[in-house]
Amino acid sequence: MTTVKLMRAIRVAEFGGPSVLKLYSDIPAPSPGQKQNAELHGKSITAPGINSDLCLWSEPSRNLHSVWILCAKASASVYPWIRCFWSYRGCWGWSSVSSATETGGYAEYAVASEDAVHRLPDSLDFCQGAAIGVPYFTAYRALFHKAHAKAGETALIHGASGGVGIAACQLARAFGLKVLGTAGTVEGMELVLKNGAHQAFNHRENDYVSKIKEATNGQGVNVIVEMLSNVNLDNDLQMLSYGGRVTIVGCRGPIEINPRDTMIKESSIIGVALFFATQEETAECAAALFAGMEAGWLRPVVGPKYPLEKASLAHEDIINSPGAAGKMVLMM
Numbered sequence: 001m002t003t004v005k006l007m008r009a010i011r012v013a014e015f016g017g018p019s020v021l022k023l024y025s026d027i028p029a030p031s032p033g034q035k036q037n038a039e040l041h042g043k044s045i046t047a048p049g050i051n052s053d054l055c056l057w058s059e060p061s062r063n064l065h066s067v068w069i070l071c072a073k074a075s076a077s078v079y080p081w082i083r084c085f086w087s088y089r090g091c092w093g094w095s096s097v098s099s100a101t102e103t104g105g106y107a108e109y110a111v112a113s114e115d116a117v118h119r120l121p122d123s124l125d126f127c128q129g130a131a132i133g134v135p136y137f138t139a140y141r142a143l144f145h146k147a148h149a150k151a152g153e154t155a156l157i158h159g160a161s162g163g164v165g166i167a168a169c170q171l172a173r174a175f176g177l178k179v180l181g182t183a184g185t186v187e188g189m190e191l192v193l194k195n196g197a198h199q200a201f202n203h204r205e206n207d208y209v210s211k212i213k214e215a216t217n218g219q220g221v222n223v224i225v226e227m228l229s230n231v232n233l234d235n236d237l238q239m240l241s242y243g244g245r246v247t248i249v250g251c252r253g254p255i256e257i258n259p260r261d262t263m264i265k266e267s268s269i270i271g272v273a274l275f276f277a278t279q280e281e282t283a284e285c286a287a288a289l290f291a292g293m294e295a296g297w298l299r300p301v302v303g304p305k306y307p308l309e310k311a312s313l314a315h316e317d318i319i320n321s322p323g324a325a326g327k328m329v330l331m332m
């Protein structure tokens, strides 16, 4: 008789606020199939990263077919582009549709395809491993695959103190851009300056837009990586240079803009969705990130850590954060 190993996992069975994230202790642990990483099997995930993917469980308009473990079961049934990123001792990686249809990152065990598991260098701990996946792949995609940022250009990382923002500051600096970053607190601005920004600004100050324009001698910034476009897109169009590009990474609602603002500068607004990255794009990005780990400029900043059972609190806190300070992670 085969015994089924049980694990603790967060599951979501209904739409609603963060309270719909419930802890279960009797979920069958997944087994690896062909081309899935057997080494990972039987090892406990140590630290999944928390992402504010609120739409996954808060929008009743989406068709929730069945109960799922955040968030890969959803990837099988509802959101075919979702992958979850995690780290366990010595490795970091992701589980995706093809490899983890019954499991997710908020769980003690996961399966992943072999090409999605990477060695974590000794210089980084497992919490930092959990902070590589979504933030660095997203930041790379926004800066290079979508905005086509080039050395010598100026990039504004609008919301630079969180997971994606810090990754974008480190990447843009390493690739030769002049980096401006914003945060909402003094501590956040210090963090941004420590992680690659040449200058930091407070996005809660009334006059920070004019300060940023001054910092570019009135020329404007070539690239903006935008974390809260529903608040900032109109201002972003004013801050761009001729031919400037703003990439929409974060958005929590609608905003009114005047499209004429794009005509007079021939500027572009470009959406970013990490999960549309092709295999080639993912491989290129992973190569750049490995180079960054080797050279030492890629150093994920880990923010608050929560035990698995506090996953819903973590999601409350990411929405109501008084000021970001790196990437939130869950601990098993």
Ligand code: NAP
Residues within 6 Å of the ligand: 051, 052, 053, 134, 135, 138, 158, 159, 160, 161, 162, 163, 164, 165, 182, 183, 184, 185, 188, 203, 227, 228, 231, 232, 248, 249, 250, 251, 272, 273, 274, 275, 318, 321, 322, 323, 324, 325, 326, 327, 328
């Ligand atoms: P995070 O760690 O919670 O950081 C949020 C950032 O937004 C902080 O730097 C925060 O600064 C900043 N912010 C708050 N108010 C702002 C304002 N008025 N103007 C500019 N920035 C402001 O989140 P994250 O993991 O970095 O993710 C950022 C966003 O990207 C989220 O909305 C996330 O869902 C989204 N995302 C999208 C993709 C994609 O593929 N498109 C992938 C990953 C993440 P303070 O806290 O210092 O004020």
